[in-house]
Amino acid sequence: MSPISTSSLLAFCLLLLGLNVKNIFLQHSPKDLHLCIDIYDEFGIGGGASGVSGGLLHPYSPKVKPLWRAVECWHESLRLLSIAEAAAASKEFDLGSQEIAQIFNGFIVRRRGILRPAVSLKNMNTLNDNAQNCLASCRIESIDRDTAQNLVPNLSLPFNSAFYMPGAVNVHPQRYLEALYLACEILLEDKSNSGFEGKELHFHKKCVNNLLELAEEYDAVIICLGARSAFLPELSGRLPLRTCRGIIAHLQLPDNIREEYPEHGPSILSDAWLAVQGPRDIHIGSTWEWRSRNYSRNVPTEEASKALEELLPKASATYASIRNWKFSGATAGLRAMPPLTSHGSLPLLGCVDDFVGENHACKFWLFTGLGSRGLLYHGWLGKLTARAVLSRNEDVIPPELTSWRSTIK
Incomplete structure (x- = not known):
């Protein structure tokens, strides 16, 4: 050049x-x-x-x-x-x-991978079909309930199937x-x-x-x-561009609860995702507020409460134990959606x-x-x-x- x-x-x-x-x-x-x-x-x-x-x-x-x-x-x-x-x-x-x-x-x-539970029969069939075209450098494994719960105990799998990406990462x-x-x-x-x-x-x-x-x-x-x-x-x-504000809730496990998230457990993708920061620290997200022009990462108390009300039921539908965790804060960002x-x-x-x-x-x-x-x-x-x-x-x-x-x- x-x-x-x-x-x-x-x-x-x-x-x-x-x-x-x-x-x-x-x-x-x-x-x-x-x-x-x-x-x-x-x-x-x-x-x-x-x-x-x-x-x-x-x-x-x-x-x-x-x-x-x-x-x-x-x-x-x-x-x-x-x-x-x-x-x-x-x-x-x-x-x-x-x-x-x-x-x-x-x-x-x-580097613990990412797990995606099947949430409907249609979803499971679609994931099964598309998983056949996965990249060699980031493979997708179809796993059953027992295998998934060995990775994450108490994981909810309504269709007894999940898709595991062992090479995926959480940054x-x-x-x-x-x-x-x-x-x-x-x-x-x-x-x-x-x-x-x-x-x-x-x-x-x-x-x-x-x-x-x-x-x-x-x-x-x-x-x-x-x-x-x-x-x-x-x-x-x-x-x-379409703008969209997203809020992420931060949750921590209270000191009096001993049942930690497994050290080698993957993060989870479902209706709400769970980005694991550690055995006692998890982020869940995200909300979608379209046409927002608020690019502040700070989240007022009322807005954080509403976000948690939206996210927690979705997260607990996959990982019920998350309801035992305590809300510790929230952050936000304004996405630029093409x-x-x-x-x-x-x-x-x-x-x-x-x-x-x-x-x-x-x-x-x-x-x-x-x-x-x-x-x-x-x-x-x-x-x-x-x-x-x-x-x-x-x-x-x-x-x-x-x-x-x-x-x-």
């Missing part, structure tokens, strides 16, 4: 998905290219919806069919998870930093994003020590109110703003110079609409976006992800 022959390049990443974009920039940019990357996020690392997601990662649709480009996305996600874990471990070991230890006090990736999104940022800093330091001078990385905890204020300062701007992309004046009313296409609900990518104004040439790039599948899509699509920006060539991006512009009048 023909790289950008300019003095600086911006990865504008407001939801930290761009951390992967930045990582690719640092890995693949030419040695003699002076590269200055500034990241703007007014809420800090993982401060938006990405940092509070359920973190259940697998490459399948709700019907357990592989998603669009599932193989590429799945493999890249696993690669980045390993990079994040290695960065957290190496930094803590090398520096003995108490601050680093506190940030990563807990898992980044919980702690906040720790993952912080570790991925740390990995980028380590990569930058390593490249500097290897003679790759002129590579800079800066994080700015501040808000950008419009894109034009960045036009003169940077050679490229990547908009990774999630649902808030539609709030920018240049993009307002022009993106085919339109449904023949390939499924796909993110919105591509150059948006025409939206911003004249006299731009592949300067402004959009990376949004990942919906509830950001953990799966962000790695591989971040790599493609970085290559497109460096080469000023949108053809690097699959046309399915840029076709949304043809619907804009």
Whole structure:
């Protein structure tokens, strides 16, 4: 590819998905290219919806069919998870930093698999059919009641069948994003020590109110703003996104109850999902409030109570013991849900110079609409976006992800 022959390049990443974009920039940019990357996020690392997601990662649709480009996305996600874990471990070991230890006090990736109970005869038949097309790297096993209850005692299986994905994982999104940022800093330091001078990385905890204020300062701007992309004046009313606020309830097992969730038990996908954080700590979710514009992760007491009333009956229908657990808090995020296409609900990518104004040439790039599948899509699509920006060539991006512009009048 023909790289950008300019003095600086911006990865504008407001939801930290761009951390992967930045990582690719640092890995693949030419040695003699002076590269200055500034990241703007007014809420800090993982401060938006990405940092509070359920973190259940697998490459399948709700019907357990592989998603669009599932193989590429799945493999890249696993690669980045390993990079994040290695960065957290190496930094803590090398520096003995108490601050680093506190940030990563807990898992980044919980590798216990995900279990999906069959909730109806139709659902069971559909899952059985589609499980035959599973990926070799994330297989799906049809298991009976006894096998499922060996994994999770007291699990309710109305049709005596469940589908187990042993290779699926549960990610702690906040720790993952912080570790991925740390990995980028380590990569930058390593490249500097290897003679790759002129590579800079800066994080700015501040808000950008419009894109034009960045036009003169940077050679490229990547908009990774999630649902808030539609709030920018240049993009307002022009993106085919639906916003949806989701609330996740946090539950803990009271001290006087000894029956813990099994240490090696999988997380659960059903009408409500259970993302296991530990034997005495579970998150359940999620609610769906369409057309919301509230992107605060804080959940008032009344809103949290209503969310729990909605989620707990769904969760207990699968795992009845959850009713013995105690509510300990709630968090929320605003999803950016893309339109449904023949390939499924796909993110919105591509150059948006025409939206911003004249006299731009592949300067402004959009990376949004990942919906509830950001953990799966962000790695591989971040790599493609970085290559497109460096080469000023949108053809690097699959046309399915840029076709949304043809619907804009």
